[in-house]
Amino acid sequence: MPDRYPGYEVLQKRNSPSWNDKTRAVIDQRMAIDPNHHAFFTDAEWPTLRAICERIVPQPPDRAQPAPVAAMVDEKMHKNSGDGYRDARLPPMREAWRRALAALDAEATSRYGRRFHELGALLQDDLLKAIQNGGVAQKAWGDLPAKLFFEKRLLHDVVSSYYAHPAAWSEIGFGGPASPRGYVRMSFDRRDPWEAAEARPGSEAKARAENARVG
Amino acid sequence: MSDDAEHTPRAIDGHAPDVFHHGGWVPMRQHGEDDAVDFAIVGTGAGGGTLACKLAEYGFSVVALDAGPYWRPLEDFASDEHHQAKLYWTDERIVGGDNPLQLGANNSGKSVGGSTVHFAMVSLRFRPEWFKARSKLGYGADWPLDWREMWSYYAEVENTLKISGPVNYPWGPKRPRYPYRAHEINAAGLVLAEGAEALGIAWSPTPLATVSAPRGQSPPCVYRGMCVIGCSTNAKQSVLTTWLPRALKAGAEIRDLAMVGRIEHDKSGRVTGVRYHRQGRWRFQRAKNVVVAGYSIETPRLLLNSASSRYPDGLANSSGLVGKNLMVQANQAVWGIMEREIRAYKGPPSLAITEHWNYTDAGKDFFGGYAYMSQGPLPLVWSGVQASKRGLWGRPLIDEMERYNHHVGLKIVGEFMPQERNRVTLTDERDQYGLPIPRVTYSYCDNDKRLIAHSLAFMRQALEAAGATEIWDETDDTCHLNGTARMGDDPQTSVVNADCRSWDIPNLWICDGSVFPTVGGVNPSLTIQAIACRTADRIKARAAHGEL
Numbered sequence: 155m156p157d158r159y160p161g162y163e164v165l166q167k168r169n170s171p172s173w174n175d176k177t178r179a180v181i182d183q184r185m186a187i188d189p190n191h192h193a194f195f196t197d198a199e200w201p202t203l204r205a206i207c208e209r210i211v212p213q214p215p216d217r218a219q220p221a222p223v224a225a226m227v228d229e230k231m232h233k234n235s236g237d238g239y240r241d242a243r244l245p246p247m248r249e250a251w252r253r254a255l256a257a258l259d260a261e262a263t264s265r266y267g268r269r270f271h272e273l274g275a276l277l278q279d280d281l282l283k284a285i286q287n288g289g290v291a292q293k294a295w296g297d298l299p300a301k302l303f304f305e306k307r308l309l310h311d312v313v314s315s316y317y318a319h320p321a322a323w324s325e326i327g328f329g330g331p332a333s334p335r336g337y338v339r340m341s342f343d344r345r346d347p348w349e350a351a352e353a354r355p356g357s358e359a360k361a362r363a364e365n366a367r368v369g
Numbered sequence: 370m371s372d373d374a375e376h377t378p379r380a381i382d383g384h385a386p387d388v389f390h391h392g393g394w395v396p397m398r399q400h401g402e403d404d405a406v407d408f409a410i411v412g413t414g415a416g417g418g419t420l421a422c423k424l425a426e427y428g429f430s431v432v433a434l435d436a437g438p439y440w441r442p443l444e445d446f447a448s449d450e451h452h453q454a455k456l457y458w459t460d461e462r463i464v465g466g467d468n469p470l471q472l473g474a475n476n477s478g479k480s481v482g483g484s485t486v487h488f489a490m491v492s493l494r495f496r497p498e499w500f501k502a503r504s505k506l507g508y509g510a511d512w513p514l515d516w517r518e519m520w521s522y523y524a525e526v527e528n529t530l531k532i533s534g535p536v537n538y539p540w541g542p543k544r545p546r547y548p549y550r551a552h553e554i555n556a557a558g559l560v561l562a563e564g565a566e567a568l569g570i571a572w573s574p575t576p577l578a579t580v581s582a583p584r585g586q587s588p589p590c591v592y593r594g595m596c597v598i599g600c601s602t603n604a605k606q607s608v609l610t611t612w613l614p615r616a617l618k619a620g621a622e623i624r625d626l627a628m629v630g631r632i633e634h635d636k637s638g639r640v641t642g643v644r645y646h647r648q649g650r651w652r653f654q655r656a657k658n659v660v661v662a663g664y665s666i667e668t669p670r671l672l673l674n675s676a677s678s679r680y681p682d683g684l685a686n687s688s689g690l691v692g693k694n695l696m697v698q699a700n701q702a703v704w705g706i707m708e709r710e711i712r713a714y715k716g717p718p719s720l721a722i723t724e725h726w727n728y729t730d731a732g733k734d735f736f737g738g739y740a741y742m743s744q745g746p747l748p749l750v751w752s753g754v755q756a757s758k759r760g761l762w763g764r765p766l767i768d769e770m771e772r773y774n775h776h777v778g779l780k781i782v783g784e785f786m787p788q789e790r791n792r793v794t795l796t797d798e799r800d801q802y803g804l805p806i807p808r809v810t811y812s813y814c815d816n817d818k819r820l821i822a823h824s825l826a827f828m829r830q831a832l833e834a835a836g837a838t839e840i841w842d843e844t845d846d847t848c849h850l851n852g853t854a855r856m857g858d859d860p861q862t863s864v865v866n867a868d869c870r871s872w873d874i875p876n877l878w879i880c881d882g883s884v885f886p887t888v889g890g891v892n893p894s895l896t897i898q899a900i901a902c903r904t905a906d907r908i909k910a911r912a913a914h915g916e917l
Binding site for chain 2: 179180211306349
């Protein structure tokens with residue numbers, strides 16, 4: 155699939171007036187996350203979580219520094235940093251994840267004789283769709299409502315981790331950090347020189363050149 | 370000295386943070402814990418922060434406590450949604466009912482300055498008839514307040530916050546012109562304007578609490594667009610940057626990282642002060658009056674948790690209404706795709722508004738009203754909507770998010786009805802302070818559902834008229850918290866009177882969104898601040914007559 159914002163890289167603006175010191179400190183820390191680090195999930199759970207993240211927010215294989223999505227989910231669980239509410243039908247966040255990962259592997263094993271991360275992408279997607287649609291049977295889920303977990307917990311935690319990463323911001327053409335400079339051009343089809351240029355059909359090279367100058 | 374706002378109190382040792390300067394301090398008067406202050410105020414948001422300022426300026430001694438940190442936005446705020454979650458009340462709350470609420474980011478702040486530190490700055494007056502919703506419009510309950518009196522308090526707050534808005538506002542009775550000029554409308558707002566004009570209804574630049582020209586130490590807004598994760602330039606006129614610096618100057622003491630767990634009373638039943646947790650241990654501040662201003666979940670939680678043998682159902686609860694009639698507001702939206710680039714992340718998120726359906730009653734099959742506004746969701750929140758609400762993941766999610774700069778939407782702030790079954794109660798689970806975790810139960814009623822359906826159908830037409838395609842409905846979002854300690858004229862059917870004074874305990878007051886009997890179709894912060902200004906005037910008048 156062609157890149158909508160060819161060559162655009164939010165991090166190019168790190169030393170521009172769009173980033174304040176606090177932002178640099180926070181994003182530097184995020185960029186330094188070790189993608190293999192896990193302090194909450196066990197070694198047994200880890201490959202399952204990684205496989206889930208790869209299916210929920212697939213990243214281009216040639217990306218120089220992919221977002222360490224699983225490690226970010228792990229960090230959230232390790233710090234137990236909740237969102238401020240818990241659906242009464244779900245157990246606390248950490249317990250919900252542990253039980254769900256075990257149930258997902260049990261479901262995979264009973265259907266296909268292999269653990270979730272050992273399945274191919276298509277079977278993994280089938281299984282995730284089954285959870286999303288409430289079509290799981292394994293008693294390993296117990297009283298954990300699988301569909302609700304998928305919607306409120308799994309998607310929430312995985313997707314919000316990915317879109318907290320500069321790699322995702324660059325992908326969607328988001329301006330990213332913007333303090334103190336902010337923006338000037340507010341109307342339709344207007345971009346500031348420090349915003350992503352979109353490649354329209356035939357204008358790929360022009361967009362790439364403009365994106366190289368973003369800073 | 371450690372200066373980690375999240376773990377070490379900053380408002381101590383005779384000074385408080387100067388919010389306008391890196392590492393800056395301003396002097397702060399302090400009180401001993403055995404010194405019975407005139408007012409101990411629990412919470413420093415739109416209700417408590419405003420009241421602390423006004424009461425201190427009237428010469429009362431004030432200690433205002435907040436569970437959250439005391440930020441200096443210039444040094445503490447990053448341009449990052451993930452990091453800025455530190456502004457939200459993310460302690461555990463259990464949500465249930467037919468429509469469990471999503472709490473935290475969108476409606477609950479844990480900072481000195483409360484939720485105004487991350488509010489979207491939309492500053493609207495009530496429609497006058499809403500103050501008499503029962504007698505004039507046939508639903509909900511009447512307020513014990515007169516709109517004409519509120520009109521003057523609205524003007525006071527608008528002037529204090531230097532609201533940026535249009536010269537002429539299209540709806541409601543005459544009002545003074547807004548103190549500062551309106552902001553430029555971004556593309557997302559222009560889509561709202563095009564839709565409204567095509568359908569023949571009025572629209573307006575949104576009156577906003579972010580300055581369009583320099584004001585004191587606040588620079589003009591630079592259209593960074595991250596208002597709801599905290600303004601890092603101080604253009605935003607939050608309680609943190611307006612009322613509280615004034616409060617300190619007038620002699621109020623503010624205690625940050627101070628979680629109040631219980632209000633104590635004496636044998637006569639009058640309250641004597643607040644028990645609070647700060648710097649690792651429980652403490653007690655004596656006070657002649659206590660004001661609860663913790664917003665619609667923490668306020669009833671504190672009142673209920675202060676139950677005693679004399680008040681077995683909690684304080685101020687002889688009506689049985691503490692915790693009941695919780696009202697969120699409808700926050701449904703329609704979203705679509707524009708061929709033109711929108712880049713909705715630029716500028717305050719809601720630069721254009723129409724209150725048409727707040728002021729028009731003909732053609733409605735429901736009670737109440739709604740405003741709708743243009744939108745500028747940031748990526749983290751926006752991807753959450755696409756995933757959790759629309760069910761997208763994998764390639765479809767990635768592809769949809771790649772069209773971010775072409776997404777456009779219209780979103781309502783709609784009036785939900787007060788219902789006693791929508792309520793806050795205490796559970797057996799305990800939080801980090803050892804306090805019972807609240808449970809928040811919410812179910813839409815048929816009227817709520819009809820309002821939602823009406824708004825979605827209307828906004829779809831508006832978005833289509835502006836040229837959007839692939840339109841879809843976001844059907845289950847809510848915003849703001851109100852009710853749970855309603856004001857009224859009758860102790861049987863309300864918790865506080867018009868002055869925010871509890872019927873049961875004369876030196877216990879409640880001053881925040883909890884006192885709303887109905888919620889209207891506009892964002893509540895301006896009304897909460899106006900009520901706080903009125904309450905301060907009433908307290909001053911009562912004190913002058915020796916009636917405190």
